[in-house]
Amino acid sequence: MTRTSARKRGYTAAWDKARAAFLAEPDNQFxxxxxxxxxxxxxxxxxxxxxxxxxxxxHLVVDHIIAHKNDQRLFWDRSNWQPLCPDHHDIIKQREEHGRMTGAVDINGRPVGAHPWNL
Ligand SMILES: [Zn+2]
Incomplete structure (x- = not known):
């Protein structure tokens, strides 16, 4: 990813600062x-x-729990942020790209609970 494309997606110096502050908080160490x-x-x-x-x-990555899709309100909403390891971040991003964000999933990316796959 180049700096230009990252910038286009809303990842700016302001985000770098906000992300660093978020990851410095005691609740966001893991x-x-x-x-x-x-x-x-x-x-x-x-x-x-x-x-x-x-x-x-x-390093930990700050993930947007609900994909922000350039929605500035979602992007900057701290209750929509969570710290993830790079491996988990990759798993979640891949799932989003495949359009399968259907709710809670287990570690293998399969839906849990009352989902047709489990009935
Ligand atoms: Zn993890």
Missing amino acids: CRECEKTGLLNPGTMHLDGTLETNPWRM
């Missing part, structure tokens, strides 16, 4: 999804707890 499985991952581990070896991926 990947939200890894926490659900009992793993405290400060962004430096894979989903199975082994250490990430790619230095470009050793």
Whole structure:
């Protein structure tokens, strides 16, 4: 990704600042999804707890829980933000790109609960 395309999507210097402040808060030190499985991952581990070896991926990402799709209100709404490890962030972005954001999903990306797949 080039700086230009990142900028076009709304990721500006203001976002860099807001993201850094968010990740500095005590509640946002670990990947939200890894926490659900009992793993405290400060962004430096894979989903199975082994250490990430790619230095470009050793950090938490601020994810928009609801895809903002350039909606500025959603983009800047902190209640719509969550810290994720790079692996979980990739999983969620891939799911969005495939248009399968249907609700709660398990770690394999399959819907949980009362979904046709589970009936
Ligand atoms: Zn994670």
